[in-house]
Amino acid sequence: MMLSNLPAEIIMxxxxxxxxxxxxxxxxxxxxTMQIVRRNLPMxxxxxxxxSSLSIxxxxxxxxxxxxxxxxxxxxxxxxxxxxxxxxxxxxxxEFEEVDLKNMRLFNxxxxxxxxxxxxxxxxxxxxxxxxxxxxxxxxNKEIIPLIELHWFLARTKVNRLYLNRCDRRNLWNIVDxxxxxRPDIRHVSVECGKHLQFELDDISKIEKSNFxxxxxxxxxxxxxxxxxxxxxxx
Numbered sequence: 497m498m499l500s501n502l503p504a505e506i507i508m509x510x511x512x513x514x515x516x517x518x519x520x521x522x523x524x525x526x527x528x529t530m531q532i533v534r535r536n537l538p539m540x541x542x543x544x545x546x547x548s549s550l551s552i553x554x555x556x557x558x559x560x561x562x563x564x565x566x567x568x569x570x571x572x573x574x575x576x577x578x579x580x581x582x583x584x585x586x587x588x589x590x591e592f593e594e595v596d597l598k599n600m601r602l603f604n605x606x607x608x609x610x611x612x613x614x615x616x617x618x619x620x621x622x623x624x625x626x627x628x629x630x631x632x633x634x635x636x637n638k639e640i641i642p643l644i645e646l647h648w649f650l651a652r653t654k655v656n657r658l659y660l661n662r663c664d665r666r667n668l669w670n671i672v673d674x675x676x677x678x679r680p681d682i683r684h685v686s687v688e689c690g691k692h693l694q695f696e697l698d699d700i701s702k703i704e705k706s707n708f709x710x711x712x713x714x715x716x717x718x719x720x721x722x723x724x725x726x727x728x729x730x731x
Contacts, residue, residue: 500525504532515679516540516651539597542652545607548574551659552581554667560584561643562671568607569656570614577610579603579623582643583674589647599642600652602627646671650680660687665694672708 499510499522507529511519519540523533533540551565560583567576584592606626613620621629624641660671668689675682685708703709 500529507532508536511537511540517544517681539593539600539648539651542600542604545604545653547653547655549657549659550653550655551661552663552671553661554663560670562646562667564644568610570611573614575610575614575620577606577620577623580641580643581646581649583646583670586677589645592645596645596648599644600648602642603644603649604652646674647677650675650682651678654681655683657684657686658682660685660689662692663687663689664692665696665699668693669699669702672706675708676706 499507502510507522511522511533514522516537516539519533519537523530523541546569548567548569549565550567553563553565555561555563562581562583564579564581565576566579567574584596589596603623606623609626610620627642660668663671668687
């Protein structure tokens with residue numbers, strides 16, 4: 497690959513515009529590119545996790561922290577787990593990059609553990625118990641449950657169905673902005689906000705600029721119906 501022969505600075509600039517799967521493939525071109533990617537984009541070297549569904553729920557007493565119900569897709573069966581996820585802005589992602597990388601590596605280990613139990617008559621440990629019993633906590637504030645950062649999580653997963661539930665306006669845009677910050681592999685989206693969501697006037701232009709809504713995956717949801725009703729009232 498010609499890209500691998502370029503200076504390291506140019507390779508990294510190119511990687512910033514590539515999907516993480518392409519960066520992962522580029523890293524294996526030769527030892528030099530592997531060292532460049534490992535030093536600058538270590539998250540892209542994590543294996544991709546195949547998910548049947550990802551459901552996200554806001555937590556009333558938490559800001560930028562959500563409950564995620566995850567359904568794994570294994571070779572012969574499905575399995576599910578609940579984890580805590582968080583949304584960080586670009587500055588925070590840079591600040592907590594080392595912590596988030598450790599937590600993503602931990603979650604990948606947990607996925608392999610759950611896969612090893614496929615079709616076995618054995619009770620699986622929760623992610624929280626697995627973390628406490630087998631690994632030291634990765635969070636800088638020493639919380640028992642490590643938070644999985646949504647941007648990095650979507651960068652290393654393939655999601656068949658994404659469900660956003662009971663989000664108010666702030667939470668919806670918080671999650672959508674995180675999704676728009678990456679090029680995630682998401683096939684279908686369902687946004688079920690109902691009475692919790694009240695759009696404002698500037699949301700119309702934001703939706704027009706959003707890749708999340710522009711992709712058409714979020715059509716025919718209660719979110720889009722709420723927007724249609726809001727638009728008609730404005731007119």
